[in-house]
Structure formats: C-alpha cells, structure tokens
Amino acid sequence: MPILNGLPSMSDDSRPQLPRHTLGQRIFHFLGSMDLAITLLLALAIASVIGTVLQQNQPYTDYLIKFGPFWFDVFESAGLYDVYSALWFLAILTLLVISTSTCVIRHTPSMIKDMWNLRTHVQEKSLRAMSHSHEWDVSSSVDDSVNKLATELSQQGFRVKQTAKEEGILISSMRGGMNRLGYIFTHVAIIVICLGGLLDSNLPLKFAEWQGRIKIETRDLATKDIPAISRLPVGSNAFRGSIHIPEGRSAEVAFLAMRDGYLVQELPFKLEVRDFRIEHYATGQPKSFETDLVLFDDELEQPLEVTISVNHPLFYKGYAIYQASFSDGGTGLSLEAWPLDSGAGNKPFSFETKVFENRQMHWGEESARLEVLSFRPFNINPDPKEGDPDNLRNFGPSFGFKLRSKTGEAREYLNYMLPVPRNGRDFYLSGVRSSQAEEFGYLYLPLDSEGGLTAFNQFLKRLYDLEIVESVAHQMMLETLASVEHKDDDLEQSLENSLISLVAMFMSGGFAEVATFIDTTLPEAERETLGPAYLSMLREMLARLYFSGFEQPESDADTEQQLTFLQDAVDAIGSFSRYGSPVYFSLTDFDHVEASGLQVTHAPGKSTVYLGCALLIIGVFLLFYLPQRRFWAIVKKKANGSNIVLAGMSNRNPREFDLFFEQISKQLKQVSGNS
C-alpha cells in the first residue's frame, strides 16, 4: 500500500486497521499505539521529577526526621527514597520498552520495503493528482527523453528505475531512503539502551535479596566480621561500590550502599594506596586529587602501578576504578590536655591518639568520651587586611573532635595547632558548637611571653585556690575599708564574703552570671549604683589575684604587657561556661595519614548502552536531515516528440520541498529540452 501523504504512518489512527478480533490482536494494537507511547514518555518524565525533588538514597534516619513516622512509612512503601529502582518506575520503563518494541516489530518490515521500493506501480492519474506535479512536451524521442531524465536524476543522487507501461515509460526514483533507517535506528536504540541499562542495574541484587540469598548488612562491622550472606563473590554482576583506603594500606573488597545498609563486593584483585595527594591553586581551591595506586592480580607478571585522578580512572578487566573522594586515614595526633577546671596548675597530660579513635577521658569525678573526627593540615581562610579585603591566610593545621558526656550529649570542637595573632597578640584558638547547624564560637587563650599556656594555667590555678582567693579578698577588704572610720566586723566580713563569692560566680559563669546576680538579687533602687561597683570590685579582685602571683614588675612596659594579658585571660575565663569543656587540648605534633576514596564499578552493559547511543544519534540525524524524496516521470510518445508528466513527494520539510521540486523540475526541463 503506497503511503502518499508523506508521513510515515506509525500510528494506527492514521490508517484503516484490519478488523481486530482476538484479544491478542487488541493488546498488540494497544501496546503499539502512539497514544500509549506518548503517554509513557510523559509519565516517565513526570515520574523522574520526583527523584530530583526528593533527595535519593539518604540515610533513613534523615527521612524519618524530615517526614515523621507516618509519611516516612508511606513514602518508603512507595519506594520514593530510591525512585529509579522502585517497581512502579521500572514498570513504566518496561512498558515503554514493550511499546517501542511492538512499534518496531510492526513497522520495520514496511519501513525496510519503503527504503528500497521505488514504487513502480503508480498510475499516471495518481501522478497528476499529487500536489507537486508538472507536465511538459519535448521534441526528442521517448527513449532519448527517458535517458536524459534518468541521467539527470542519477546525478542529483537519486536511485532510478525504468518500467515499461502501457502508456509509456515510467521513471521511478528516490533519494534519502535511509530516512526510514532513522526510524528503525532511533527506536531500536531506545530498546538497546534500556536493555544495557538493565544489565547494569541492581535488579539482580534486589531479586537475590527477595529470594533470601543475600542480606543487607546494617551494622558497623570490621570487614572480616561481615557474614557471608552479605558478601557478593567475584562475578559478572554489575555494581558501583566504594572503598576508603588509607595510605599504605590495601583492600580487596568494595562496599555497595543499599538502602539503609550495605553489601560487600569481593574484587578479583587487590588495591593498595601508596600515596594520596591534593594540589591547590594559589587561591586555596583544590586543583587536583590524585592517588598512586598499585593493583595486584595473580594474572599480572608484576603489579600494575598507576596514578589515577578525577577524570582519569583506571580501567582494568572491565572494572573501573575512580578517584571519588578522600578522607582522613587515621592521622596520628600528639595532644596535651590542659585542665581548665580546678585541676588547673597541674602539668598538662600528654597522650597520643588518632583521627576516628575514641577514648574515655577522666578528670576527677567527671568523665567524657573524646571522639576525634578530623584533621586538616592547613586552613586557608579569609583574613581581610587594610587595602586588601580579599587577603587569604594559612591558619595552619587543625583538628576537630567531640566531647560526649555520659548522657550522650556532645559538643563539637575545632582546635588550631598554631597560635593565631589577633590585635598584635598571639592566642590559641578553639572553636565550639553544639550542633552542625551552628557556626563555631571561639575561645581565645592568651599565650605568655614564652609562647606557652603556662602563665594562663598558673593564673587559673590561683583563681581556683580558695586560700589564695580568701587572703587576697581579706587584703583588699582591709585596704578598701582603711579610710572608713566606723567599721565593724559585720561590714568587714560581708565585704570579704562578697569579694570571694564574686570570684566564685565569675569562675562558674563569667561576667554573665555576675550580671544575673546583680539583676536578680539587688533591689532595683540600688542596682544602678551597686551594679557597676560590684563589677569593678570583681575586676580589681581578678587583677589582685593575678599580680599577687608575681614579684614586683621590673618596668612599666612589663606592666603594660601584663595588663593586656590579664584582660585577655579574664575574657577567656569569662567564656569558659560557654566553652563547656573542662579541658583544652593542644595539638603538639601529628603524623598525617590520608585515605583515598575510590569508587570501583563494573558495568557489563556499558558497551550495549553506547551502541544504543550511537544508533540513537545516527538515527535522529537521518530522521531529521535526510528527507526521503521520490520523483516519478511518465514519458509518453507524442507526435513530434514526447510528453512528460513529472511528480514528486517528500516525507519531511514540505516547505523546502516546494523549492526543491521547482529547482529539479527546471533542471529536468532544461536537460530534456523543453519545447
């Protein structure tokens, strides 16, 4: 049946159907219908949106917090946390593949025929009826005209065939028959890509899990303790796993994240990380992540040594090994614990620990767990200067940790190893926050002239020493009341007690606590006059406590320096209650060990998918840019020459074909010798 409207008829709506009797035929018709195909394309598009709006494959606890228990369950059963491998999503994809396959099966035979068939059965009548047709007479003979026309059409790239008809000779010609191949290619490509994708999906794993052959591990176990049921042997299955390998260590497995747990995939080789490097631009942004990798495989004569980096993975035996991330590989840290509580004054306690190591710390009755989280060898942070607001500065190494109390509450800390200058003085910096959402607040511990914490520690010790505080308070009381004539024991005692308790309040809650005390206990009338008096008494007490620890200062310059130190120390101690840790950890040395985060993948369907992609691209261009154009000419004998009826059609770009037809006609008239 010639299709003369120029449109490839893929839909049954555009041509009469054979009567459909059986259910099978109806189903076949339904599956191959254009309506279903377009519905599926749009349904797939809409379903895909869900997975981009809701972040996929997050830890289940995050979803639980976000949606609450009810919606969490609803969403989970709808598979929304991993939409793209949810059954209903796969069902849409499967339907799309079936629908496309049905189309391909149904139309390929006619398409192939149409690709080659020059349609030699057309009648003169139908040529005249076509929207593009011309008729003219020439003086040359029929054979001569036919020859000229056929030659010209061949030169224009048409395939030409001549057929003898009753009324004359019919020339049938076609150009761009491969357009039909475009249809076949694009549609087969979709099927091929989906099948290739299926090969690389985790469906087999899900199936094995459903059968009970494998079980997802959710516990945090050492690799060797993970039971066999959660281990996948080396095989042809597709996977995308990841593994962190510290420098100098090796691994023979990768971990596959599955819902709220993981599986262990055995690898047919061993990977050792020799070195991991990060290079930086001058601005501090990372420039490259590289790992020196050694791959051991018995089949290799000698181990394979390669350096991989982002965009430059290692491909080996169908496996691909990518540089995916990095983390700390257990950097060794030498720490000194400086007590900030009543233990102050003792020598700091030195110990060794590692990143990711936990350790129970005891101080007096109290105890807390030190959880070392991170280490950074340098910190390039903004450090605006006059005339250079974008100035960057390296603040040196830092380490992060949490202190977890017995009740499970934890604060997070970030301590810098090197002193940081501020207003011309040096401080040790320690950041603290009680949740990830907060910014760090910083404690500034002033350094002494030796560049250490000893002076601060000694001052702190004096503040905690009740005997010293009492004697300083007594001394101050005497000096304060020296000019007062009528003094009694009560006044003396009360002033001395006040001074002592002011210091105690300050030690437990800083100036804030003293202010609260003033606001809550003093009568309102006296608050204005007594408040500032209390504060200045406290300041004097602190200064006396500080200076009573020294011999007489040698020079004014020294005193100046000591006063600044005192101010800084008082500020630091005043913020202890917010700092919340009874100890300051100072980093004295480190042994930096990094871990390279590798992604190991096995995608047996990759070449299938690529084949599909190639078919798709070739097909799309054939479909759009290679119009199938047919020309027919019937040459009839006529007195003094011959009569030519020319007709043409194209299945694409009707607008351009108008012009094309005119041009070809002109050319043909010219060569045939229009009379």
Added chain:
Amino acid sequence: MSNRINALNIESDTALAQWSWRGLMAIAAVVLLQLYSSVFDSYEIGIVVLTAVSLALLGQNWSGFRRHVIAVTVLSFIALWLYGQDLSLGETDFFLSYILASQSAFMWMSALFVMATVAYFSGLLMRSSFTEKVASGLTWSAATMGMIGLMVRWRESYLISHDVGHIPVSNLYEVFILFAIITALLYLFYERRYQTRSLGGFVLLVITAAVAFQLWYTFEKQAHEIQPLVPALQSYWMKIHVPANFVGYGAFAMAAMIGVAYLLKSWCQTARPQGLLANVLPELSMMDDLMYKSIALGFAFFTVATVLGALWAAEAWGGYWSWDPKETWALIVWLNYAAWLHMRMTKGWHGRPMAWWAVIGLFVTLFAFLGVNMFLSGLHSYGTL
C-alpha cells in the same frame, strides 16, 4: 555539468567563495595543529578538526557567518596582541578597557542585543525593512562582540596563571553568554533561510532576558571573575559537551519564542483580523514549520549533548548514568521534546497546541538549565548561584 541541488542551503555561493573559505579553514586547522602539536592530545586534535569542519560547512554558503568568523578572529588576535603577557593592561590600555577586554566586549554585546531587540520591534511595528536590516546588523555585531569576549576571556584565564587557564564554558556566567550568542546565530541562520526578519524581536527578547540576568549576576554576585576549574571539570569533554548542550537550549528557546509569536498572530487573526500584528507577522504555516525545525535541531543536538554527558560521566562520576538531578532533568527535557516530535510527526498535530507546548517546553528547559542549580542541590548551591 549540473550542480547538485542541496537541501541544506537555499542558495549557493560562488564556487570561488566556497573553496577559499574551506581552504582557509583547512589552513587554520593545520597551522593550529602544527603550532601546538606538542601539547595537543588526540582529543584536542579531534576537537580542532571537528571545529574546522563545522565552520567550513556553516560558512560555505553563508557569507554573514564568514564575516562573523573573520571579525572574531581578527579582533581577538588584536586583543591578544595588545595584552601580551600583562593582564593588568585590560584596565589601563585604551582599546582593551573600552572595547576588547572580555568584560568590555560583554558589555558591548549586552547593549547591542538590547538595541537589536528594540530595532526589530520598531521595524516590525513601523513596517520599516530598513530598521529591520539595522536590527540584523546589530544582532550580528552583538554576537561578534560576545564571541570576541569569550575568546579573549579564554586568553585572560591563561594570563592569570597557566594552571587557571580554561575554555570559558565552565560556569553559569560563561554559559549564559554562550547561550545568547548561540541563540542569536541560530536565529540569524533561519532569518536568512526564511527571508523574514519579523520574528527577530521575539527571539531577541529571550536573549535580552538572558543578558539582563547576566548583568545582574555580574554586578550583584561578582560572577564575572575568572575562577579556576574544579578537578571534575578538567576534561576535554567540557569543550564539546557544553556547546552541544547550548545549541539545544538555544534552539528550544527560539522555538518557544516563535511559539509566542504564533499564538499572538493566531489570536490577533481571530480577535482583530485587520490589526497590525495580524498582518506584520509571518504566515502561521511558516512559523509552525520554523518551530518544528527549531525543535528538531535542538532535539538532535540535545541528544548528542546528553550522550556526550553520559560518556563524560563514565569517566568522571563512576558511571554513564547516575540519576543525578541535572542528568534526570536533561532526560525530562529530552522526553518532553520526544513526545512533542512524535505528536507532530506521526499524529500530525500542529498549530496552537503545539505552540503552547513549545512555550511550556521552554520552562521545562529553563528549569533543567537554571532551576536544578538553584533549587535541587540543597541550600549550598542556591547560595552560590
């Protein structure tokens, strides 16, 4: 001997013009490959050859494009020569700071695009073909200034530091300029083929919107500063993936704006058949055809770009497909236009519903292009828009 009648070009230039252009492109490619044979790997060589072939094909029958390429080349070389090795000349040298430094060139581009938009619409409403010709000239100049800006910016990035240097298609700011240029060139291509300038204002409107966004982005967020590439972007794939994508985006945007013109005209024809708009806009069937052409072109290039993206992902992200939001939205855009094309090619739909669909398609595309970066990668990337 008869000339073969070619479907792609309605009018052929003289053989001399064609062959000298092809020769010029071949020579340029050979010289480039000779000069940089020591630093180019096989991919770079492939990209140079591909570029030369595309330019040769595009320019062989399109004299406007030939002039554009030559102007961009000559002026870019002048800028490079003025710069020498000193980036700071961009602020002190007269010609650089007022015309050719990338920032100045982009400002010229922006101004010229806005002027072109105004000129196209005035030409349309005043029925002045001279004004419309001026508008075409302005559009060509804008595209040329934009392209010079990109070329010079490429060089500037190397002047900052050798390791910072990269092709300027690496962030939102740079691709916005690419979008404006490509959309303009696509429009100019069809303007010549369909011999109508009356759609210029509509297409230029979307370019003006892009330019406005880009200006806001420059002044508000200092986005024009050249940033070094993050490791994930250091790949030759970027050079082909991004431009291919933007041919797609540009074509979809053009189709949508033609859709707007179509709807306007079809509405005016029923509401006010004697009105100005109903008479100055091209006939509906032509706009319908142009819309289809545009979407077909966009779809073809978007397919190529998505496949290239998958190939790149297989090298950088550990797999050719990861259902990452950007990937998924590319798929959504693709599915949307695939459905559009099926409707049109096999169900024979055309006219208003398809015009509406093309307009809606622009919003889907816009979300894939901008929205994903703004809303879907969490709070962090929103802040760094």
